[in-house]
Amino acid sequence: MTQAVVPVTEPLLSCRDLGVRFRAPGGRTARAVDGVNLELRPGEILALAGESGCGKTTLARTLLGLERPTAGEVFFRGRPLGYRGKDLKAYRREAQLVLQDPTGALNPRHTVYEAVAEGLRIHGLHHDERERVADALSRAGLRPAEKFFMAYPHELSGGQRQRVVIAGALVLDPTVIIADEPVASLDASVRGEILALLLRLRDELGLSAVVVTHDLGLAWNIADRIAVMYLGRIVEYGDVDEVLTRPRHPYTRALVSILPDSPVGEPQILTGEPPDATQVPGGCRFHPRCPALRDGSAAAVADDCRRTRLPVLGEPGVACHLRARPA
Amino acid sequence: MTPVLDIDDLRITYHGSRGPIPAVRGVSLTLDPGETLGLAGESGCGKSTLAAAVLRLLPPGTEVTGRILLDGEDVLTMGWGRLRAVRWARASIVFQGAMHSLNPVQRIVRQIAEPIVLHEGVERAAAEDRAVELMAAVGLPAWRAKSYPHELSGGQRQRVMIAMALACSPDLIIADEATTALDVMIQAQVLRLLKSLVAERSIALVMISHDLSVLTDTCERLAVMYAGRLVEYGPAHEVFTTARHPYSEGLAGAFPTVGDTAARRRPRGLPGDPPDPAALPGGCPFHPRCPVALDACATTDVTLLDVRPGWRAACLRVPATKEADV
Numbered sequence: 065m066t067q068a069v070v071p072v073t074e075p076l077l078s079c080r081d082l083g084v085r086f087r088a089p090g091g092r093t094a095r096a097v098d099g100v101n102l103e104l105r106p107g108e109i110l111a112l113a114g115e116s117g118c119g120k121t122t123l124a125r126t127l128l129g130l131e132r133p134t135a136g137e138v139f140f141r142g143r144p145l146g147y148r149g150k151d152l153k154a155y156r157r158e159a160q161l162v163l164q165d166p167t168g169a170l171n172p173r174h175t176v177y178e179a180v181a182e183g184l185r186i187h188g189l190h191h192d193e194r195e196r197v198a199d200a201l202s203r204a205g206l207r208p209a210e211k212f213f214m215a216y217p218h219e220l221s222g223g224q225r226q227r228v229v230i231a232g233a234l235v236l237d238p239t240v241i242i243a244d245e246p247v248a249s250l251d252a253s254v255r256g257e258i259l260a261l262l263l264r265l266r267d268e269l270g271l272s273a274v275v276v277t278h279d280l281g282l283a284w285n286i287a288d289r290i291a292v293m294y295l296g297r298i299v300e301y302g303d304v305d306e307v308l309t310r311p312r313h314p315y316t317r318a319l320v321s322i323l324p325d326s327p328v329g330e331p332q333i334l335t336g337e338p339p340d341a342t343q344v345p346g347g348c349r350f351h352p353r354c355p356a357l358r359d360g361s362a363a364a365v366a367d368d369c370r371r372t373r374l375p376v377l378g379e380p381g382v383a384c385h386l387r388a389r390p391a
Numbered sequence: 392m393t394p395v396l397d398i399d400d401l402r403i404t405y406h407g408s409r410g411p412i413p414a415v416r417g418v419s420l421t422l423d424p425g426e427t428l429g430l431a432g433e434s435g436c437g438k439s440t441l442a443a444a445v446l447r448l449l450p451p452g453t454e455v456t457g458r459i460l461l462d463g464e465d466v467l468t469m470g471w472g473r474l475r476a477v478r479w480a481r482a483s484i485v486f487q488g489a490m491h492s493l494n495p496v497q498r499i500v501r502q503i504a505e506p507i508v509l510h511e512g513v514e515r516a517a518a519e520d521r522a523v524e525l526m527a528a529v530g531l532p533a534w535r536a537k538s539y540p541h542e543l544s545g546g547q548r549q550r551v552m553i554a555m556a557l558a559c560s561p562d563l564i565i566a567d568e569a570t571t572a573l574d575v576m577i578q579a580q581v582l583r584l585l586k587s588l589v590a591e592r593s594i595a596l597v598m599i600s601h602d603l604s605v606l607t608d609t610c611e612r613l614a615v616m617y618a619g620r621l622v623e624y625g626p627a628h629e630v631f632t633t634a635r636h637p638y639s640e641g642l643a644g645a646f647p648t649v650g651d652t653a654a655r656r657r658p659r660g661l662p663g664d665p666p667d668p669a670a671l672p673g674g675c676p677f678h679p680r681c682p683v684a685l686d687a688c689a690t691t692d693v694t695l696l697d698v699r700p701g702w703r704a705a706c707l708r709v710p711a712t713k714e715a716d717v
Contacts, residue, residue, distance in 0.1 A: 115574045221664035222434075251433040252601045252645040253638075253680075256660020263656065278575055284649045285658040308649050320649065322579040324604040327650030333579045337544050 074142055075103035076272050077127060077159070077240055081376065083135030084122050092342040096122040097133075098296030099376040104240065109266055109273045111287035111304065113280060113319075115338045119296040124242050124276045129155050157187060160233035162243040166225035170217040176201070177213040180231045187236065196235055203269075204231035205261055223254035230261065241265070244276045259286050280323060284308055289380070292316045295339050295349045302380040312382045314356040347371045348385060362386045393463045395562045395595040396422040396445065396482075401457035403440050403449065412669045414440040416619035417457070424562060425593035427586075429606025429627060431642060432616035433665045438599050441616075442567045445597075446478050462562060479506040483556040487568035490548035493540040499551050500526070500536035506558045525554040529584055546577035553585060557592075564589065567599045582609055603639075604646040607631040615639040618666055618676035621695060625702030635704035638677050675707070683708065 084097040112120040125131040138145040163169040201209035204227040247255040300313040311317045321332040351369040356362040365385040403415040415437040459466040503522035529550040570578040613627040623636040634640040641661040647654035663680040678688040695703040
């Protein structure tokens with residue numbers, strides 16, 4: 065097994081007390097990200113998991129500097145991220161985004177070569193362009209690279225297109241890749257190869273990655289650590305082996321319980337709809353749907369769940385009144 | 392007992408500007424009343440074409456041969472009047488994007504009542520009463536009856552579609568990626584609902600998805616399609632865990648079991664891509680991607696072979712693996 069060797073070092077990318085608010089229709093405010101502390105270590109693959117609307121994509125975009133936080137800060141190599149054009153452009157060489165839908169991410173009228181070379185041209189790196197493009201394509205598994213230079217996206221399969229998108233991210237030799245549902249739009253049998261590619265890039269190039277996904281199986285397949293989000297907050301954060309086999313937060317437990325052949329008992333299907341970031345409940349924000357509160361196992365802390373706000377997780381752990389109490 | 396659905400040597404060819412495209416190339420299967428079948432496969436394998444053919448929903452000019460019997464009645468030779476009567480009443484389909492096909496300016500209770508009024512000739516008021524009962528069955532509160540589709544979430548709208556599919560008590564429901572666009576938790580809600588409703592009412596279910604694990608959780612039997620044919624057909628859990636066709640095995644491996652240490656940091660998939668239906672490889676169409684292909688696979692067009700009664704796989708290795716098992 066390829067075990068990630070993650071020495072305790074300075075985090076590569078991190079954020080502190082991060083908040084992102086949006087104006088929602090009707091003069092309301094959506095608290096998409098509402099207090100997040102997170103650390104990405106060098107060479108680590110971190111999964112950001114949760115249902116749609118939990119804020120995971122907004123968090124990823126903010127880590128990339130595509131969204132400006134309304135509170136808190138993003139740090140890269142220990143220094144706060146600047147939002148001037150020049151600073152962001154420099155950051156863009158270090159941190160690259162891989163989008164969900166490769167068909168939408170590629171310009172249909174650009175050849176593969178142009179798509180991959182675009183990043184180099186934006187950054188004025190005209191030297192050795194051909195070699196760099198060929199190198200990025202072959203690292204993304206498109207070999208021989210020259211064969212793909214003149215191809216247009218419609219001539220490629222879905223898996224090949226996603227490899228082109230990944231090559232476009234690799235061409236600038238970034239240290240971090242942020243991938244938003246990197247295989248969600250791909251055929252099932254092709255997913256494995258793309259995920260294997262992300263693992264290989266980590267092992268061979270030491271690339272770190274944040275992978276945004278709703279798919280816990282994907283996290284199990286490639287991630288070292290996982291942060292589970294609910295309504296703009298991280299509710300559980302830790303090693304994948306730990307969090308997914310012995311989930312402690314009732315929300316994580318429910319998510320894991322509905323997996324086929326789940327490592328935790330009976331399926332616990334949460335009722336109700338995914339929550340609304342414009343109406344964050346008081347107390348623990350998960351309390352209206354919490355199965356532990358409903359079945360009485362959290363009776364001892366029920367008042368806290370309804371009224372007392374939880375502190376923001378500062379390190380791996382669980383944000384839950386029930387788990388905060390010594391057993 | 393007459394099967395609800397009896398498909399025999401179904402072949403469907405689209406005729407487009409690129410020439411003929413054989414989407415379904417000889418599929419046979421039967422479904423007894425109340426039976427649940429999961430139909431798995433990837434884009435272009437012909438699974439949605441097969442589903443649409445059952446109610447003759449294919450575009451004009453599509454060539455269809457073979458036989459489709461619905462409750463013993465031949466769908467392919469039915470007159471239009473009869474076909475209209477059969478749709479919704481005998482069999483209904485829920486598509487992936489079905490929630491987008493609701494009429495945006497009509498209250499949902501009226502839309503659910505519509506097929507009841509049309510097919511059973513009941514008064515609208517009585518039909519709407521039944522619609523409210525159906526809403527309760529799919530977990531939508533009665534006060535939602537007067538809502539318009541835009542007031543509902545995606546999961547709720549998909550429940551409306553399921554209520555409509557149930558409205559005329561059909562013998563068969565075909566759910567084509569009916570929960571794929573939904574969030575995991577909502578998907579689990581809708582799947583549990585669908586599973587209990589078909590069991591309660593002895594409705595036969597064909598559920599189509601690319602996700603073998605979802606199908607295995609919901610259906611008794613599993614059929615795996617590749618390049619327009621069934622490549623494996625058998626008891627769901629066994630096909631999922633001990634597939635005999637390397638393609639089913641690859642597809643099953645694409646959805647790892649969380650907690651399975653063999654899958655930890657070891658994503659599995661298949662090399663290459665699903666084939667273009669217009670240019671299928673010769674021999675076994677899967678051989679270029681097959682991790683265990685034999686020389687003979689490039690030239691032999693394999694049909695379904697018995698693994699044991701009720702379980703078949705279209706792979707040259709089937710007899711060998713069978714013996715190895717004994």
